[in-house]
Amino acid sequence: MTDSTTGYVLPKVWTWEQPSGGQFANINRPIAGPTHDRQLPVGKHPFQLYSLATPNGQKVGIMFEELLAKGHKGAEYDAWPIRIGDGDQFGSGFVQANPNSKIPAVVDRSGPEPIRIFESGAILLHLAEKFGEFLPKSGAARAETLSWLFWQMGSAPFLGGGFGHFFAYAPEKFEYPINRYSMEAKRQFDVLNRQLAENEFIAGADYSIADVAIWPWYGGIALGRSYEGADVFLAIHEYEHVMRWANAIDARPAVKRGRIVNKLSGDESEQLHERHDASDFELRTQDKILGLAPDQAEAVKDDAI
């Protein structure tokens, strides 16, 4: 079947022939599994985080920092960067931690046997249950929190993989998908706006893993940090309750720390490539590392591992 407008011939069976040309096309492939042998590093703390500070990655850095801020010393973690643009997610060690080859992945080494956890929602749930924080124990409040957590897991792919992809990353500006996903993105912002008109936080009166999951995606766009120009394009300022909430979450000290964990781009003072200690936020952001003489900078990096 040939499309009369584009001339595209729809084959009977799809085959993988060449990268599509969009940003990140070189890391996309239609098969799973490892492409190369590479073990993951393991640090000294009970939790090992393998991630990157994308919205999905930020959730977990924020969660660890919130738990530590509450005094849970058992939530100490080492955070290692996974350079998805270089294909680190297809290394054999990472695939063992996450057979889906996507960041974030966590290995919980606090018990007798290491436990792998992948999918950011599952990681937040694991940590919330383990430390008894940011998730009500039972009843309607727990159901509400889990509903919003899973809302995020189901909705954000339309925001990121749909709207964000076609607005920012696709090789051309295609009107049809931009219209389709802008409509859905705005509908989702309206869902949040209505909820936040009645509630201080996403799932009610208390800050929860629903906020931790939703803020990096929706707050990121609201605060103009994701997909340059998307906040204006989607007229996000009209969602006044989302704006109020996005700014309030952004002001939390643990969020300020957690969102820069494994951040490899942007302002150097907001890049913490590896996190092994609370002092790293003060001492080992890239501006600090690069401000040192080269031999001292190497010493700082080596010492961090």
Ligand SMILES: N[C@@H](CCC(=O)N[C@@H](CS)C(=O)NCC(=O)O)C(=O)O
């Ligand atoms: N549903 C997953 C999505 C994870 C995901 O899509 N991660 C992206 C970065 S935000 C990734 O690792 N992409 C690399 C790739 O697709 O190869 C989660 O929430 O953990």
